[in-house]
Amino acid sequence: MVYIGLASPSPSQANSREYQQxxxxxxxxxxxxxIRALKLRRNALTPISSLPTEVITTIFSFLLPVAPSPFTILGERPDHLSWLRVAHVCHHWREIALNQPLFWSHVDFTVLTSAGAAGVLALAKAVPLYLEARVSIGRWDDARFSAFQKELQARVSHICHLAISADHFHLRKTLEELHSPAPTLEYFLLSNDGTIPSRVFVPDTLFDGTTPRLSHLELQKCDISWKSPLLKGLKYLEIHIPSRDARPSLSDWLDALDEMPQLKMLDLHSASPIAPPGALFPSGVERTVTLASLEHLNISGSARDCGLALAHLLLPALTRLYFTTTSFSLDGSDVQEVLPYVARHAHGPQDAQPLQSVFVRNDRRCADMLAWTQPNIDVKSYNLVTFFEAMVFARVAFSVTNEDWAPETHAEIFEAAMTALPIDSLVTLTSQVCTSSPHTQSWLRQAPRWPLLQRVHLATHAARGFTDMVLEDSGVRECPLLPSLTNLVLVDIALSARRTLRLCDALMKRVEQGVPLETLDLRTCFATSRTIELLEEIVVDVLGPEKTVQEWAQIRVIWDSVARDLFVEDDLDSSGPFGEEEDYDEDDPDTGNDHETWDNWNSDGYDEGETDYW
Structure with a gap:
């Protein structure tokens, strides 16, 4: 057998190969x-390279994120380094970027290493700085925190924007070291993100009490004295959930507001003065403060605390009022006591238009109302996301919470709020009230105030009260209720035979009164073809459901099949997607359930022998 192999190179050969490489x-x-030199020469010949450096710098500046706004929506944090893409285009542009300190003024210590932050700050030199830091436990060791503190202390004199979120320990340590004046500071945010319920107090000596340009102050779970020099001359003030001991007295609070004549936005969450037990409104109001520039007021807390604050304010420029309160009264009397002060700030001479759109909704623990000065504002869904999106542009947002309220109390609060608010020019009303208590009398009391109401959106229980109101309306052609109403939208309602025929009776009465409906929108409802035929004989334009009864029946078969595969029989939810119980209960002796109704209602119409309509 013969073995053939490669001989190992000699040392001289290996050295020769290494030399050749x-x-x-x-x-x-x-x-x-x-090649780089040739590229530089070639790029220099392009037309854009002939622009002066100052022009290119100005163009680059448009890529920088705008200064933070007090109305920035959650989740819209800007990326302050996204503009750096231009520095990767060519050598000339990179040199311009590196030599412009303003481009390096935004530093987020959360995403940069200590060395990276130091490098960026070195490029920023002495321009006004926008600094942010979220000090996370477990991610920041002592060395990184110390480096952050040193950079902060060294540059206090030219910090324009400072936002710090940390646990109470690191937040306290940071504030203890900030002794120097901050002559350029305009925006200051402190957030106590610690899980331990320990408070952070903002000392009066912070920044040596010298912040002449500070206009925006936001404190989250931090305490501050309302005599602090930081509170003087502000335009935007937000204080979220301080400790009870840090809540101001009424006199200190009013004195502090007197020192903020240019205040445009005031956001207080459980941070206003505490109403003393037994305080009476309005006899207890001896002093008021006028905030002539305030446009946006967001206040939350107990009903009496919020009422105390509103009772002592005059707000001639207000265009947004967000009132979120907790009731501690089973009958809602504490809320009704302060409603006149909510109404006083809900509309005024500063508003170009009256309140024209209203949305109301409730669940077991909360009752909400929104009002706009624009007509035809539709809120088609009442989940939290769409509710907060709609609230952003509302003139008035009213929300009250009490987990122990009975449905009747919800109804009383809504009627009291509707009565108090200046909504005589109402054009659009959306009601998604989820309670079985009747609203007929409330409709009858409120409807005479709404001669301009043109469009109504109603969910199941609100639709019942509306229908009963129309049937009980004693007005004839000369004075019917809601004379301008032309558009009715029913939302997520199963139009059984009884409901359909009762709705037909109500719509026919509108015809007899000379105020017929022009449009009936049933696109989200559940109805048969016969239902649509009956309604089309009364209303000119009926927008039918997106799915027919037959299509829903097919879906129900699939639902039942899947449910039987997943659950034992005793665990099945008999309501399913179509098992909504009829909202007309034992108060109506002719009421059955919807299961009976649908069994007697086929695709071609209703059983002629059925006399139990509703």
Whole structure:
């Protein structure tokens, strides 16, 4: 057997190969240098390279994120380094970027290493700085925190924007070291993100009490004295959930507001003065403060605390009022006591238009109302996301919470709020009230105030009260209720035979009164083709459901099949997607359930022998 192998290179041969590789590498580097030089010369000949550096710098500046706004929506945090893409285009642009300190003024210590933050700050030199930091437990060691503190202390004199979120320990340590004046500071945010219920107090000596340009102050779970020099001359003030001991007395609070004549936005969450037990409204109001520039007021807390604050304010420029309160009275009397002060700030001479759109909704623990000065504002869904989106542009947002209220109390609060608010020019009403208590009398009391109401959106229980109101309306052609109403939208209602025929009776009465409906929108409802035929005989334009009864029946078969596969029989929810119980209960002796109704209602119409309509 013969073995053939490669001989190992001799030391001289290995050295020779290594030398040859070094020569080639050197030649490659030389060629790369030549290529770079040629590229630079070529790029210099492009038309854009003929622009002066100052012009290119100005163009680059449009890529910088705008200064933070007090109305910035959650989740819209800007990326302050996204503009750096232009520095990767060519050598000339990179040199411009590196030599413009303003481009490096935004530093987020959360995403940069200590060395990276130091490098960026070195490029920023002495321009006004926008600094942010979220000090996370477990991610920041002592060395990183110390480096952050040193950078902060060294640059206090030219910080314009400072936002710090940390646990109470690191937040206290940071504030203890900030002794120097902050002559350029305009925006200051402190957030206590610790899980331990320990408070952070903002000392009066912070920044040596010298912040002449500070206009926006936001404190989250931090305490501050309302005599602090930081509170003087502010335009935007937000204080979220301080400790009870840090809540101001009424006199200190009013004195502090007197020192903020340019205040445009005031956001207080459980941070206003505490109403003393037994305080009476309005006899207890001896002093008021006028905030002539305030446009946006967001206040939350107990009903009496919020009422105390509103009772002592005059707000001639207010265009947004967000009132979120907790009731501690089973009958809602504490809320009704302060409603006149909510109404006083809900509309005024500063508003170009009256309140024209209203949305009301409730669940087991909360009752909400929104009002706009624009007509035809539709809120088609009442989940939290769409509710907060709609609230952003509302003139008035009223929300009250009490987990122990009975449905009747919800109804009384809504009627009291509707009565108090100046909504005589109402054009659009959306009601998604989820309670079985009747609203007929409330409709009858409120409807005479709404001669301009044109469009109504109603969910199941609100629709019942509306229908009963129309049937009980004693007005004839000369004075019917809601004379301008032309558009009715029913939302997520199963139009059984009884409901359909009762709705037909109500719509026919509108015809007899000379105020017929022009449009009936049933696109989200559940109805048969016969239902649509009956309604089309009364209303000119009926927008039918997106799915027919037959299509829903097919879906129900699939639902039942899947449910039987997943659950034992005793666990099945008999309501399913179509098992909504009829909202007309034992108060109506002719009431059955919807299961009976649908069994007697086929695709071609209703059983002629059925006399139990509703």
């Amino acid at each position: 070094q020569v080639i590498d050197a030649e490659i580097k030389s060629l790369e240098g030549s």
